[in-house]
Every structure is written in C-alpha cells, then in structure tokens.
Amino acid sequence: MSELATVRSSRQARASQTMEEAFPVVDALIAPLGNMVLVQMRKPKMKTAGGIHLPGESRDFDASMVRVAKVLELGPIAYRNRETKNPWPEGAWVEVGDYVRVPAHAGADSWRVFVSDDEFVVFAFFNDYDMKGRIKGDPLAVIDYV
Numbered sequence: 001m002s003e004l005a006t007v008r009s010s011r012q013a014r015a016s017q018t019m020e021e022a023f024p025v026v027d028a029l030i031a032p033l034g035n036m037v038l039v040q041m042r043k044p045k046m047k048t049a050g051g052i053h054l055p056g057e058s059r060d061f062d063a064s065m066v067r068v069a070k071v072l073e074l075g076p077i078a079y080r081n082r083e084t085k086n087p088w089p090e091g092a093w094v095e096v097g098d099y100v101r102v103p104a105h106a107g108a109d110s111w112r113v114f115v116s117d118d119e120f121v122v123f124a125f126f127n128d129y130d131m132k133g134r135i136k137g138d139p140l141a142v143i144d145y146v
Contacts, residue, residue, distance in 0.1 A: 039069035
C-alpha cells in the first residue's frame, strides 16, 4: 500500500471513530513522578464503520503519527517551581481530562497495555513543559499528519 493510500485509509477510519474507541478506559499501570505528565495516546482505529479490518500497516502508520493525547495524571511537582514546590505563576498549562497536542519525539518513554491479543493502548510520559497545546474542540478532528 502506498503512503498516500495508507494516509487516506487512516483518515477514513478515524472519521468514523468514537471517543470511546479512541480513548478507551484502560489502567496505565504506572503513575507519573516529579514533573511528568501521564497521557493516553489516541488509539488507532482497528476497523472501518462497515466492519472491514484495517491492514496492520495502516494501523501501525496511524499509531506512529498520533500526537493527540488525553491527560490522565500529573506528577506531584508538575507545573510547580522545582525548588519551592509553589505553583507556577501562570498556573498549570493542562489539567487531568484535557486533550492535548504532544511533541513528536519527546514522549520516547511510552508503553503499551494490551486489552486483547492484538489490541493495545499506548501511554506516555512527557515533561510538563513539553505540552504543545490544549485541544479546544473535537480531538478526533485534529489531523496529525504533516
């Protein structure tokens, strides 16, 4: 499958994705320490609205390009002065439950939690200052491809 076909397949699949499919409730099994922010990455669609299973390369491509995440937990000193532990003057940039745009390469500390033999959810830690932006509208409408 060409890269363009893979992108089209991923976009079409995501167009029919629900929030419950994109961000299923799954325990990350690890809590953040220090200034880290725990996020759940948007899960790629496994099949189309018509029930057709997407090929593995399409799902893998989609998973590798996702930069939209849901904030699950903040470390104890996230958005706080590292020495005094006082909150930052401008306050926290994100809160638990926010949907955010995360950087492409800063979340190298990620892991998978399997929900079935072939389906998993990806979680990652980011530094509090790495959050790129809070998504104000529908997180499923954000296109990740550059």
